[in-house]
Amino acid sequence: MGKITGFLEIPRExxxxxxxxxRLRHWHEFEEKPSDEQLRAQGARCMDCGIxxxxxGCPLGxxxxxxxxxxxxxxWREAMARLHSTNNFPEFTGRICPAPCEEACVLNINxxxxxxxxxxxxxxxxxWDAGWVVPQPPERRTGKKVAVVGSGPAGLACAQQxxxxxxxxxxxERADRIGGLLRYGIPDxxxxxxxxxxxxxxxxxxxxxxxTNAHVGVNVPVEQLRREFDALVLAGxxxxxxxxxxxxRELKGIHFxxxxxxxxxxxxxxxxxxxxxxxTGKRVVILGGGDTGSDCLGTSNRQGAVxxxxxxLLPEPPKDRPPFTWPNWPMILRTSTSHEEGxxxxxxxNTKRFSGxxxxxxxxxxxxxxxxxxxxxxxxxxxxxxxxFELECDLVLLALGFLGPEPDTMLAQLGVKLTDRGNVWxxxxxxxxxxxxxxxGDMRRGQSLVVWAIWEGREAARGVDAYLMGRTFLPAxxxx
Numbered sequence: 001m002g003k004i005t006g007f008l009e010i011p012r013e014x015x016x017x018x019x020x021x022x023r024l025r026h027w028h029e030f031e032e033k034p035s036d037e038q039l040r041a042q043g044a045r046c047m048d049c050g051i052x053x054x055x056x057g058c059p060l061g062x063x064x065x066x067x068x069x070x071x072x073x074x075x076w077r078e079a080m081a082r083l084h085s086t087n088n089f090p091e092f093t094g095r096i097c098p099a100p101c102e103e104a105c106v107l108n109i110n111x112x113x114x115x116x117x118x119x120x121x122x123x124x125x126x127x128w129d130a131g132w133v134v135p136q137p138p139e140r141r142t143g144k145k146v147a148v149v150g151s152g153p154a155g156l157a158c159a160q161q162x163x164x165x166x167x168x169x170x171x172x173e174r175a176d177r178i179g180g181l182l183r184y185g186i187p188d189x190x191x192x193x194x195x196x197x198x199x200x201x202x203x204x205x206x207x208x209x210x211x212t213n214a215h216v217g218v219n220v221p222v223e224q225l226r227r228e229f230d231a232l233v234l235a236g237x238x239x240x241x242x243x244x245x246x247x248x249r250e251l252k253g254i255h256f257x258x259x260x261x262x263x264x265x266x267x268x269x270x271x272x273x274x275x276x277x278x279x280t281g282k283r284v285v286i287l288g289g290g291d292t293g294s295d296c297l298g299t300s301n302r303q304g305a306v307x308x309x310x311x312x313l314l315p316e317p318p319k320d321r322p323p324f325t326w327p328n329w330p331m332i333l334r335t336s337t338s339h340e341e342g343x344x345x346x347x348x349x350n351t352k353r354f355s356g357x358x359x360x361x362x363x364x365x366x367x368x369x370x371x372x373x374x375x376x377x378x379x380x381x382x383x384x385x386x387x388x389f390e391l392e393c394d395l396v397l398l399a400l401g402f403l404g405p406e407p408d409t410m411l412a413q414l415g416v417k418l419t420d421r422g423n424v425w426x427x428x429x430x431x432x433x434x435x436x437x438x439x440x441g442d443m444r445r446g447q448s449l450v451v452w453a454i455w456e457g458r459e460a461a462r463g464v465d466a467y468l469m470g471r472t473f474l475p476a477x478x479x480x
Contacts, residue, residue, distance in 0.1 A: 002065075002072045006044030012112035013042060020341050024302055027188045027268045029095070030337075036074070039122050042115045043072035049106035053327040054116060057104025059451045060093075061477055062086050064101060064116055071119055080127040083120065085475065088157045088454055089199060091128070092182060094121025095191045097451050098291075098334075104327035128198070135205035138166040144468045147172060147229040149216045149410065152180025153450050154441025155235035156199065157457030158464075161474055162233075163207040165465045170229070171208055174215035177269070180237060182450075184262035187295050189302070193269065217410030231436050231464050234424060235457065236410065238442035242400040244287065248354030253362040257292045257399040264299050279305040279395055285365055286310040287351060288399030291336075296397045298338030309344045309391060313381075315372045316347035348372060350383065354396065365391045402447040421446060429463035430456075438464050 003009075017023070018030035034042075046068035054064040063082050070079035083090050094117055105113035127133050144167045148159045151173040159171045177183050179196045200210065214220045216236075225232055241256045243249070255277060263273045279300035286293045286300070289312035300308050321330040339345065348370040355364045369387035373380050404422035405411060411418070417425040417433035423446050424432055424439040431438050440460035441453045455477050465472035 002046035002048075002069050003044035004048065006041075006072075007047040007107055007111065007114075010041050010045050012045065012115060013038060014115060015118050017337065023189070024341060027264075027302065029189060029192055033125070034118065034122060039119060040072050040074060043068040043070075043119055045107070045114050046072070047107060051106075053104040053106055054101040054114075057101040057327060057329075059100075059449070059455045060086050061455075062101065062120070064114075067123060068114060068116070068119060071123065076123065076126050076130070077132055079123045080132055083123050086477070088160050088458070089153065089195075090120050090124040091195045091199075092153060092191065093451050093454070094118075094124060095195075096182075096186055097449060100329050100449075100451075103329050106327075109326055133198075133202065135202050136164055137206050138164055140166055141168065141207075142166040142469065144168065144231070145170070145229045146231045146233065146464060146468075147225045148233040148235055149225075150180060150235035150237055150441070150443070151178040151210070152182060152235065152237050152441060153453040154237075154443075154457040154460075155180065155233070156203070157454040158233050158235060158440060158461045159208050159457075160203050160206065161458055161461035162464060163203065165461070165469075165472070165474055167465070167468065169208045170211060172211050172214040172216055172220060172225075174213070174218075174236075176212050178210050178212060184265050185258065185292070185295070186265075187261065187299055188265065188268045189298060190295070193265075215409075217413050222410060222413045226436075230468055231438065233460055233464060234410070234414075234416075234432070234437065234439040234443050235441045235460075236405060236443050238402040238404045238423070238447045240403045240406050240422075241398065242403050244351060244398055244400065246351055246353050248356065248362070251354050251356040251362040252360050253356075253394055254354060254396040255398065257286075257288070257296050257397050260397055261292075261295055261299060264303070277395075279303040279308075281306060282394035283392055284308045284395045284397065285391065285393045286397045286399055288312070288401065289314070289345070289347070290399065290401065292401075293397075293399035294336040294338045296399055297343050298336075298341060300395075300397075301338070301341045301343075305395075307344070308342065309346065309393075311349040311351070311367070312345075312347045313350060313370070314347065315370075348381075350381070352388075362393060362396055365393050365396065367391065402442070404446055405443045429466060430460040431463060431467065436467070438467075 016032040023030035052065045067079040067082045099117040101116045102113040107113050146167050146169050148155045148171045159169045163169045280303045284300045284305045286296045317333045319333045353366045356362050369384045370381045440456040462472045462474045
């Protein structure tokens with residue numbers, strides 16, 4: 001793969017980013033586009049490793065060495081075809097996936113891994129610019145009708161695969177625009193929404209019908225979908241946020257991250273949001289150290305926060321990969337582009353309570369530092385005596401993760417079986433306990449990555465196709 005000695009001769013070169021001071025003044029993506037020569041050189045670093053562990057790292061099973069080699073050889077159209085053979089939306093994954101493929105790269109044992117994510121994004125951007133990404137309508141229609149509920153990456157991937165199999169697909173979304181968390185969770189500076197819009201155009205030409213403001217189980221009766229469609233796919237995501245049950249939680253100025261982030265996305269899209277929740281001029285505290293917390297951080301800084309603190313309950317991860325963890329995803333300290341833009345990060349912090357002013361607005365966070373130990377092989381925390389502290393704040397954003405799908409309305413009305421963790425149970429074909437009803441994505445597996453969502457959507461489409469037709473010719477994803 002690539003140039004035989006490329007990994008010995010060529011250093012890893014990550015894409016250049018716009019300076020912090022400049023990018024904080026706008027909401028656009030800020031990574032500079034690498035030249036074709038730079039990308040060919042990076043593709044040349046893909047070594048002939050024998051066993052490409054990047055395949056194991058990628059849930060989609062992307063054929064990474066092949067398209068690295070094709071980019072190195074300047075065969076971009078073939079690289080696009082190879083990339084699209086396993087991934088419906090590489091412009092999404094190339095922007096917001098944390099790149100477990102790079103952690104699994106053989107070079108990452110004792111060197112810097114191949115810039116797989118950058119090459120992936122560049123291939124599909126090159127293809128869009130060249131006009132190679134076109135609708136792929138089916139040669140024949142089956143006459144079967146499928147409803148897909150939820151338009152995040154799982155629902156989009158499932159709908160596209162089913163449309164290409166010849167079924168008539170209607171995609172229902174409870175928000176006013178298609179895209180799920182891609183639209184109203186991911187900030188525009190990480191992924192501009194034009195990438196969703198042009199995929200919608202492609203899918204519309206392939207036969208997918210989009211219905212927005214359609215909250216199935218609320219303003220769209222479940223019984224109606226069961227009557228009108230031959231199969232139903234649940235891809236509504238894991239949207240139930242984890243709350244923080246401490247005194248003072250009821251104070252004004254304490255909000256879930258998903259109350260805060262969608263409003264700014266709407267403003268960027270040109271909407272007017274009455275009483276928008278903003279960080280402008282405020283002392284912000286973000287509770288939660290994951291991607292959602294990072295998105296709240298980048299948004300707060302762009303809105304003009306006075307200061308931002310980000311607290312994590314767990315201890316600070318090591319800066320270097322622990323021994324014997326390759327090719328698995330290592331728990332190490334990760335610094336996002338939003339962290340580069342200004343934040344005070346702290347770990348092993350437990351929030352005990354909030355206090356406010358006479359008007360009911362939050363004004364202080366009261367916390368304590370933790371010490372983490374092992375109790376029978378399991379992590380255990382204890383509060384460090386005398387480590388109590390107070391931090392003045394005006395806005396607290398809870399980015400504590402998600403507990404699973406919302407169990408009332410649609411799921412309750414359908415009567416589908418749930419797992420012990422509260423997710424929707426499915427069999428090996430992604431069919432729920434209710435015949436003809438399928439589920440995929442975060443609704444089935446819990447909060448996860450965009451690559452897993454696309455994989456799940458593709459696999460669920462195979463299950464639906466086989467259920468409707470007795471067999472399926474949709475491509476299978478690799479066994480993981």
